[in-house]
Amino acid sequence: SALRELQTALSAPLFAGLPGDIAVSFEFFPPKTEKMEETLWDAIGTLAPLEPSFVSVTYGAGGSTRERTHNTVARIARETSIPAAAHLTCVEASREEVDAVARDYWEAGVRHIVALRGDAPDGPGTRFTPHPQGYENAAALVAGLKRIAPFEISVAAYPECHPDSASLEADLDNLRRKFDAGASRAITQFFFEPDTFFRFRDRAAAAGIDAEIVPGLMPVTSFAAVRRMCSLCGTAIPGWLADLFEGLDDHPAARQLVAATLAAELARRLYAGGVRHFHFYTLNRAELSYAICHLLGMRPGGSAASGAPSKGLAA
């Protein structure tokens, strides 16, 4: 039936009639400078009227952004009505240290944690060794967080398999352990082909995982940067993607338009396959994510695009 839905959607006029019955979440990184802080708050200001389900703030390698992540999440919780989620990793910290960070969040009114193992301090590709008194992986962290307070917990999932994992089956077992420990949602690593997500969702369902799996979308603004990220996290770059960005290095405006078109098309196909929650890796820029949400029928204040059924109605 996903195939039938997809065929119907693809034969419809381009982008017509998407009802905006979707939920979105936006991911930011904590700013390093005052200028970056301004950019971040501009982005939050632009995206807030779309009423995201939550926004999340990443945690730098080895806890390097502990303060900045905390300050950013706490400010979002204080100054906006958007539910704020804090990313938290196990890297180079004892259980007591991680628990103290989590308790601070609970006291600051933050109720949602994106619980991650994190990467080895020397970067992805090197073997992760847990801190001797630390949480050994994300599943252990989820269990630890649940002992502290009834946090809502999101975890990471890898449609193209995590580079440390022996097989996709082992990776799915790991994902199931994170849900069993108390996570309520997984957010995926970014990917470029809709089938990559659909295959993963099917395999997760076949493995008995019925919790929410939200696709993470990374609008490509710089192909060079995406190529670097993909080499670290194992996301495949389809040949057609490299071809599409060829020759655009000196054409930033055209690159933006191509990026928006690609990401919107990916989102549209995911929508046709039943996806109703999208997580955007915004890189602290609002425009692309905003444009894609607009093309999906979202309008400020929760209203749907005119002519479409109002938000909340099924497609």
Ligand code: FAD
């Ligand atoms: P885990 O789920 O613990 O596992 C990683 C891999 O190791 C799994 O594939 C699993 O198969 C294997 N594994 C784990 N435990 C076992 C076991 N007991 N036996 C066998 N195999 C095992 N990184 C940051 O530093 N900061 C962030 O803010 C951040 N945010 C992210 C947000 C999202 C949505 C995603 C998808 C990733 C994010 N990352 C972040 C990257 C993440 O930290 C890395 O991908 C890291 O290498 C794995 O983290 P994890 O939580 O998936 O680990």
